[in-house]
Amino acid sequence: MTPTNVSKGTAPLPILSIAAEAAQRLGAAGVLVMPEGPLEWDLVRSVTNGDVDFLLASSSDRQVEAIKKAGLTAIELEPTEAGIAERITLALIEAVANDLLKAGARVVVVYSGFEAEALDSITVIRLGEHLERLSARDLRALETSVPFETLKAVVDTAVEIGREGREGKAVGSLIVVGDVRNVLARTRPLGFDPFKGYRRKERNVRDLRVREAIKEIAQMDGAFIVARDGTVEAACRLIDAPVAGLTLPKGLGTRHWAAAAITAVTKAVAVVVSQSNGTVRLFQDGEVILRIAPMRHARAMKWQDAESEPAPPRERDRERERDRDKEKEKEKDKDKSPPAKSSENGPVAAPRSS
Numbered sequence: 001m002t003p004t005n006v007s008k009g010t011a012p013l014p015i016l017s018i019a020a021e022a023a024q025r026l027g028a029a030g031v032l033v034m035p036e037g038p039l040e041w042d043l044v045r046s047v048t049n050g051d052v053d054f055l056l057a058s059s060s061d062r063q064v065e066a067i068k069k070a071g072l073t074a075i076e077l078e079p080t081e082a083g084i085a086e087r088i089t090l091a092l093i094e095a096v097a098n099d100l101l102k103a104g105a106r107v108v109v110v111y112s113g114f115e116a117e118a119l120d121s122i123t124v125i126r127l128g129e130h131l132e133r134l135s136a137r138d139l140r141a142l143e144t145s146v147p148f149e150t151l152k153a154v155v156d157t158a159v160e161i162g163r164e165g166r167e168g169k170a171v172g173s174l175i176v177v178g179d180v181r182n183v184l185a186r187t188r189p190l191g192f193d194p195f196k197g198y199r200r201k202e203r204n205v206r207d208l209r210v211r212e213a214i215k216e217i218a219q220m221d222g223a224f225i226v227a228r229d230g231t232v233e234a235a236c237r238l239i240d241a242p243v244a245g246l247t248l249p250k251g252l253g254t255r256h257w258a259a260a261a262i263t264a265v266t267k268a269v270a271v272v273v274s275q276s277n278g279t280v281r282l283f284q285d286g287e288v289i290l291r292i293a294p295m296r297h298a299r300a301m302k303w304q305d306a307e308s309e310p311a312p313p314r315e316r317d318r319e320r321e322r323d324r325d326k327e328k329e330k331e332k333d334k335d336k337s338p339p340a341k342s343s344e345n346g347p348v349a350a351p352r353s354s
């Protein structure tokens, strides 16, 4: 018998072979591996055999690079203290977001369940309903006006702003991407621009540090203006574009109207984070084209088409709403306070002032 050289990097190979076989037998879409450290990636590739797709998730930049260099598919995870179940979920979500897996697919997952740093467990997961509408295709459809990578970086940043806020407070934001010359011509500075004076390569939204800076600056008033290549051209700009003739779902305020307006008169795409609830909306040609509902997980974006804005209420709900409105009217008469924002349940015409 030839002695085999078993190291930390090669020990998981048998379990990966079993996973590959299981995936084939079950007709699974692939095998997701959650290694806790470096493996012998070239050997891992020999196990994958080309018949089954292997996805290797890692939060280490070095490992991601090594995985890709070995010709394998890497899933980049954000570093997190979360438990294994949550990390598997995040990896699956990321895989679906990047079109590596489809919602509804069955996946064999290999992970470290018992012993730290040892790939010792296999489980089979069917990607659930909650991932159903998650797709990078929606963003790709917009690629004509803005490159996918830039749009994805901006949308990721927006989702993070909506989810994290700043210093315990909810934060909203407006980021206008593309057609910079025309966009800038329809905006004016609101005061100090924190990005002024930095070199182009120091202010690209694809750079994680720049994204952190955007999240910080998002607390200030005004819009970010981002070029097609991802360079932040300006921050804290007031958009001055006409809203006449536009319609938007009820309940959206001036930030959303500004986004609709600027995309109606330019070829830009605008990404808005609502301070009220963290929802991210994408605007193009003066309309909401995508709505991303806020979710708990780090990259858990739920892409929804604009048509899936909440439907108008049914008759019984309407009656209840009318009753509530009457109550509200009474309240208002009492304290003479200005009317509250209406709920987002249908289109309204543009307000008169822009």
Ligand SMILES: Nc1ncnc2c1ncn2[C@@H]1O[C@H](COP(=O)(O)OP(=O)(O)OP(=O)(O)O)[C@@H](O)[C@H]1O
Binding pocket: 172, 173, 174, 220, 221, 222, 223, 237, 238, 239, 240, 251, 252, 253, 254, 255, 256, 257, 258, 273, 274, 275, 276, 277
């Ligand atoms: N024309 C504009 N250009 C740039 N930024 C704007 C413009 N109008 C509003 N904003 C930004 O939007 C912020 C909030 O406005 P408002 O509360 O009316 O927005 P909203 O659409 O209701 O969104 P949210 O859900 O975040 O409250 C302002 O403080 C400002 O920073």
